[in-house]
Amino acid sequence: MSNSAIDRPTMPGTLWPARGHYVGPAPEDVLRRNLGRLKDSGTLDDFTEPPAPEDTQEHVFEARWRVDDDVTVRARLTLAPVQDRDEVCEWLLVAEAERPWDDRWPSPATMFWPADDDVAWDHHHAVQGLRLRHVHPLPDDDKAVRRVLKAAAREAWSVNIVVHEAMTPDEQGRLPLARLLPPGLRHRVVEHRATPQQLRAVNWALRDLGVEVPRGGALILPPTPAPPGYDGWAHSARSVFLDGSEPTELIDVLRRFVALPKPLPEGAEDALNALREHWTLMTHEEELARERGLVAMYAEALEAMTRSRDMYREAAERAHEALAAYRDAPGPEAEALERGRSLTQTASPLRQLTRTFERLKGNAKGTRSS
Structure with a gap:
């Protein structure tokens, strides 16, 4: 199977994919406790741990739940240790619904992992130092800014946004914007934050991608290659108010970007096939x-x-x-x-x-x- 993004099938609208690293001990126990708690509360219909292939160190979890009362979601999370890194596991999650995904539905990530910040399951799988639920101030060095944004743009599992602070925000404004996003977008976004004086350096770093961040606004970085229909201007928010209010313009831009037809991220095709062909949690x-x-x-x-x-x-x-x-x-x-x-x-x-x-x-x- 080719790893070229051009050769991969288009991501179906029914799919919700995510990938990351868990840092800490006993990830299987963390998953079992959270899944068991949600099943007891009625949030999940059921979950199970089907056997993984004998020649791998993978651990597989399946879960099923309903949204909007009658729409069934089936999800499969695969857990595997990261070589040469103690107490670090990579997880890969695909969830598929019976109809196109609605970002108002609960995040599949928190159907498996605890929603609180005490468990570090949200580390980026490809770029160390990035996390899904955090704000990432861009480095002071111009070349370092370019390296960070270039590395982020190469990765297609997450949606990377660059936010420019029009003025130095207060304590409320320094909190992650992810907490204000709909649940279905919350754990798919990586937020990079530029200070007021960094606008020129950031747009210099983005020159190769042919896009720029509006002053006081936000830009969705195009993955490599950019999906058909992506446009830097159309996928920018002109203003993002960092005062704790809902970023409605940014949410609208994110929704348009997520709806674009794009190839499945590397590794997602196999995961989706496993979900469909090896599903065991049946009614x-x-x-x-x-x-x-x-x-x-x-x-x-x-x-x-x-x-x-x-x-x-x-x-x-x-x-x-x-x-x-x-x-x-x-x-x-x-x-x-x-x-x-x-x-x-x-x-x-x-x-x-x-x-x-x-x-x-x-x-x-x-x-x-x-």
Whole structure:
């Protein structure tokens, strides 16, 4: 499978993907406790831990819940240790709903991980130092700003936004904007923050991408490659008020960006296929439907085998008829056949028949055509 973004299928609108690092001990226990608590409260319909392949160190969790009363969401989280980093695990989560995703629905991340800040599950999987629920002040050095934004733009699992502070915010304004976003966007956004005097340096760093941050506004960084329909101006918020009020313009821009058709992030295609093809957390109705599907599949296979058997039987009957015709017909071929039978009584009947067909192969075509 190619890793090129161009070769990957388009992300379906029903999908909610996320990826990150958990830093700390016993991540499986953290997940079990949170999943169990949500199941007891009725938030989750159910969860399970299906067996992972024996040749991997992965640990798999499945969970199912409903939104808007009747829309089922199925989600699969895969946990794997990060090599050479103690007490660090990578997690990859895909959730799929029965209809296109609504960002007002609960975040699938907090269906698995605790919503509070005490558990460090929100570390960026590709760029160290970044976290999903935090503000990241850009470095003072201009070249370092360029490196940070370039690294962020290469990664397509998260939505990276650059916010420019028109003036130095108060304590409320220094809090992450993620807390004010709809739940379905909250854990997909990485926020980079530029001070009032950094605007020129930030836009210099973004020159290669052909975009810039409005003064006192925000910009969604285009991933590499940018999805069709992305436009730096259209995907910028002209003003973001850092006073604790809902950033309505930014939310609208984020929604338009998330709705753009874009290729699945690297690794998401396999995760989505695993969710669809290896799902184990079924209701009784789903199990019954699956069994009916298997019965139908086996019936179709049996019918195909029966058709093949009938075709072979018909071919054998025609072969016997042809052989009988050769035996009844006068001529050197029939005489040779009889001589061969009398001289090789101990020979294999199958071998005799094979040799006869080889001798008479040319004449068989003539006999059928006549």
